[in-house]
Structure formats: C-alpha cells, structure tokens
Amino acid sequence: MSEKGEVDLTGAKQNTGVWLVKVPKYLSQQWAKASGRGEVGKLRIGKNQGKAEVEFTLNEDLTMIDSLGDKPSGVQAPRDHPFTMQTVGGQTLAVFTETQSGKEQISLEGLVVQRAECRPAVSENYMKLKRLQIEELSKPVRLSQQLEKAVTTNYKPVANHSYNLEYDRKKKEEGKRARVDKQQVLDMLFSAFEKHQYYNIKDLVDITKQPVSYLKEILRDIGIYNVKGTHKNTWELKPEYRHYQGGEEEEKETDD
C-alpha cells in the first residue's frame, strides 16, 4: 500500500487536543464486545478539592469475561476504573491516521494534551480475574504426555516403496533418450541459450532429452565449458554464436 504523501494538517492547525489513555488488555477485550453504537461505559470527570478526578465505569452488560475452555469463568470484570493522569512531558505526541480503503490519506488528528492510565479499582472481582489470567498463562505451551502403547503406525517395512515404483515406471515409459537430428538439437540449444547464458550439463540434458555423450559433442562444437570463475562447470555459447542484448536467432544459427 503506498500512501500518497500529502498530510492533512487540519487537526494540527486547530490544535485539537486528545487524551492518550493506556487501557488494560482485558478491558479492551470487553470493549470489543460492545454492540450498537459502541457505548462501553461512562466517564466521570470531577473536581474534588482542586484535583481533577477521572473515573471510568464499565457498562453492566460488558462485564462478563469469556474464558478459554468450556466452562464459564464466573468471573466478572471490575466496573470502576479510576484514571491516573500524567503529563505529556518529555515528548510531543501527535496523532495521525491513515485511511485504508482505496484512497490513502494521512491526516493529523491532533495533539495529545493529557496522558492517562486506566486502572481497575481493586476489588474481589479483579483478583479473581487476575487469578484466571495467571492460570491461563502458566499453562505450558508444550506438554509431555506418556503414551500407553508404542506407536507402530509410522514406518512399516515395504517391499518397494510406492515412490520407487513410480520412478521405475516413469523411466521405462520414457525409455532411453534417442538421438534426434543434430540440427534439431542445435535449435533447442540456441533457444535455450537465448533465455540464459550459463547452463549446467544436467539441465541441458533435461531440456534436450538427448544422451549425454551426443549432447556433449554438439556442445563442444558451439560452446565452451567454464571451469573456473563464478559460473563453475557450466556451458555457454562460444562468443561468435553469442548475441545478447536483443540477439536474433538468425545470427546464432549455423549450418552444418
């Protein structure tokens, strides 16, 4: 996805202020379950003897915690969450958004004026929730399990593997490679060398389906064998036959 680049700066210009709030994982999970318009709770901001107090109360219907496994957890998420307010401090935080759909657009939504942490009010519910979480996390990922009987289904002796049978059949069907006309072989070689410059003898045998010795003879005629260098043990066409960068077949054709 390539973003177009131009940033919409309306948010920055208006100096829109937003809050950055750190929310516990379980709470965000509960919020994801919200329905309808997405109302999740209420935020109460009060001034108590000069200090600002902020508290979030989770909606009743969102307090059911789902747990992994079959049995219902019976644990309820705590409802009260006071916010701890923090300063923005040593960082200037801005918020930007990218739209994903079709037209990519980056826009600056605003600046963070307040940081806060959402903490659960300590309660019985919360303790139960925590215990549940710990239990789930402490389960090992891998488990050793003892088996009653040894496993005997994996490797059984076989007269001949199916794979081998296939292979033999294929070989028989193909038969030995027959020599075709030299000219034809040359055609095949030239078209192959048009695609790539260096070839392994095995690959050429594969392409041309010729016996190795016959192919080698032909290759000795028109090509050279690279012993050293980066393209080790590869065949390439002789320079006079080469015409890379838009080579035409006619140029490489040779009459025998």
Add this chain to the structure above:
Amino acid sequence: MASLGGSSSSSTEYIVRVPKNTSKKYSIMAFNSGDKVNCSSWTQARMERDMSNRRMYGVEETEEGAAGSEFGKKQREEARRKKFGIVTREFKVEDQPWILKVNGKAGKRFKGTKKGGITENASYYIFTQCPDGAFEAFPVNGWYNFVPQAKHRTLTAEEAEEEWGRRNKVVNHFSIMLQRRLREQERGPDDDDEEGEKGGKKKKKKGGRGGDLRIHDLEDDLELSSDESDSSGGEDGDSKPKKKEGDVKGKVKKKKKKKRGSDSEANEDSDDGDFEGLEVDYMSDESSSEEEVGEEKAKSNKEAVPKGIDEASESEEESEEEKQNEEEGKEEEEEEEGKKTPVQTKKKRDSSGESDTSEDSDIDGEAASALFMKKRTPPKRGGGRGSGGSSRTGSRPGTPSIDSASTSNTLRAAASKLEQGKRQVVGGSSESPAAKRLKMESSSTAVTTQSPAPSGKSTPQPPSGKSTPSSSDVQLTEEAVRRYLIRKPMTTKDLLKKFQTKRTGLSSEQTVNVLAQILKRLNPERKNVNDKMHFYLTE
C-alpha cells in the same frame, strides 16, 4: 450528560463510545520535546513510508535474462539458503519507518521508526471529545518515534573513530568536516587543480592539515607543537576555531619554515623530544599576540623570496619522506595565496605520484638524490621539467607567478649545478659538501640562469654539454675514464663497474672492447696495489 452534584466536588459524566466500524487507523507520532516541534506551525507536510529496506528478490541477485544468468539460479540460491538456515525476514510495509517532510524541500525532515511492543500487554486509546460531549475512544495501531534528520554532513563511524583518536591534536574541528567533504569531492572530479582550489580557499586552517597529518608523524608533531604554542593553558577547542580564522596561515607557514630550519640540522624524521625543545624557542614569537598575524604575514611575505631560496637549499637536504609529508599541506597553502608558499610547496611535491609535478620538485628530487647517492631513473629527471612550472603558475594570480618563476629558475640553476657536481664527484667521496657548496653558490647568486634542459623532453641532456647519443647517466668516453683515473687508481674491474651495461646501453662485450681501446689511447700508468693492477693518471 448527567451532572452529579457533590459537596465539595462537582463532576460531569460523559459517555464513552468505542466506534466499531472505523476505517481509519490511528497511530502516534512522537517527537522529542527537545526538538521543539510545533505542529501548528507547519504549512504543509508530506509523509511516506521509507522503502529503502526492501530487498527485491531479484535485485540483489544477478540480473535476470539472458546474459550472465544461469539456468535455475533462483531455485539453487533458494535451496542453498534453506540448507544453511538463512531466514530472510519478510518485508512488511506497515513496519517500515516513515519519512516526514515538513514545509517542503527546504524544511525539516523527520524519520519515524516504529516502536515495538506497544500492543502486547496493554492497549492505548485515543479519547477525543465529540461535539455532543461524548468521548470516543480509538485504539492506537502503532507508535512511531520521529527524529529530525540532519541535513548537515556527519561523519561515518569509521571516520568518527579516526577523529576521536586524533582529538588531542586537531584544534580546528571545523576542518574535520571540510576534509571529509573534500575527500568526497575527490572521488568525483578528477581534476586536481579544481579540487585543490576549492579546498585551498577553505582549508586555510591549520586543522585543515588534519587529514594530511593523519598520514605522517612529522605533521602530527607539527600540529602538536603549534597547538602548544597557540593555546594558553591546554587546548581550548572552542575558542580556537574563532581565533584561527586568519591567524593560521601566517603562523603555520612560519612554523613550517622554522621547522624546516630546525630540521636541517636534525636532518631526519621526527624525534618527539627534539621538536618539543625546538618549538619552545619559537613559541615566544608566535604566541605573543594574535593581532600580530598581519605583521607576521608581512614579514613572511618579505622574507619569502630570500627565504625561498634558503628553503630550497635546506629542503633539498631533507629526506624524501618529509617531502611527501608536507606535500599535501603545501598543496593547500599554495592554492591559498600563491605568494610565499609556491616556492616551498613546489619543492615538496613528489614527482612520482603526481601528474602535475613542478619542475622544482623534480629538481629537488635530483638534488636529494645527488646528496644521498640515490640513482634516479633518467626519465624521472627529465619529465615534468618545463611542463610542471608553467602549469603550476597558471593556476595562480599573475604577480606571484613572476616570483615563483624567478625562484624556480634559481632552483633550476641550483639543480643543474648539482648535476654537474654529481658527475664530477661520482667517485663516491663526500658528495654532500660538494652539493652543499654548489647550493650555497647558487643560492647566493640568485641568478636566473636558464637551465639548458627545459626542452621538456624525457631524454635529459647533461647540461654541461657532454652530449652523447645514449640516454644514460654515465657514458663510456675517454673523458670519463680519464676523470676516474685522475682521481684515483682503479683496476679494470672498477672501471667496468663504473660503466655498467645498464647505464651505458652497451653490451658487456662492447663495454670491454671500448674500454680497452680507451685505455690503449690513454696509456695510463700502472701500479700494483694489493696484488692487483691499478691504472692511474697524473695531470
């Protein structure tokens, strides 16, 4: 929005919504507060992903297509990588850094790197207040730390390490970046002059020699000593660059001259102790005042011409290594002013490396070789003669060229005389005094005698008029043999050694024959010394 009243507290309630179907992805753009970034001051901004880490699968490999490719190379490479367990990380666009450009081309640039792990244990939400008073919470998708990108040049890690090692020696830190820039320019244009000129104007600073100093101990010591003299109470890097503006030129040159003067006695490479002592003598002159720079300059100006010749004579005694040392430094000086320095700098050039060699340096080289009995290859001597001087002077303003020309002629004269001297004293005894004598002569006369040589050709003709067809140092002539035999008795073997086949261009048989003929003609007297037959002549 319900309001609850309390005794001493008042609070308002807001509804919090978490919109479900938002198509926007929220991310945090974090700036360091020290950078003093004010988003509202931005007029326009562009932001793109930094794709420089993308390794195209094909690009790193050899190119596809016919030429240079192998059949099945891709698969083979992949198989190979799997075998060795090399796992290449997949290129995820969302994880790539951002490049933010503010206020167009001339504005600031920022690079935003994604901070990992922010969504692992807790989620961040952005709470915005809606017009209806409710809060909307959006989850934060990514956190990017934006740092400003330096537009000014910075040192790479290797360079930084080097400079760190020299931190006690380099006074002018401004020059460090200058050096680097010039080095980069070197790799670009091939024209020495161009680069030299560009560098010269800027590299007035003593520190400018920093790059050069790196190579040679001698320069380092120079630098060190000048640091000592200039600083009052240790190094003071901050104040130095400011002071150095105009001072350095005069000071350094003076220093160098004095150094050379001292070196003429020491005559060889740096002994740290020696330099320290020497420096102290001159410190009083230098460190007395910065304001006297102008005076110093004037002094050095005046002294330039006569000093130049002295320098010439002194420098010729110095080793080649020293010459190389000061070579680059001189190059800059020269370009700077082209007044006093040309003499010294030109001499310093080592003709072997540079195409743009001056006559003088070649001649100096010759002088040195005469002094130290090094046999130079003949073309070296001749090459550059007549060509170097003109090209050098061409790059400088008119008036200085006259000076340089005159001094160069002087040097040429000196060199030619030296060559003559060399021929005469080739017996191997004290050449140095002879050479010195000649040098003193030439320097005192300061005559602008044209050396007969500057034909600019590579076959050097001996200036004394001993014209011989062969292009060698020693010609097998009757004169030469006579000279040898007059000086001291020699055996035939000795004589043969003198006229080595390489130098005379004759085969050994020919040499023997010619020598025999000459001896017959000369009919020298014989003497038996150590049971060997010596020839000698008395005139």
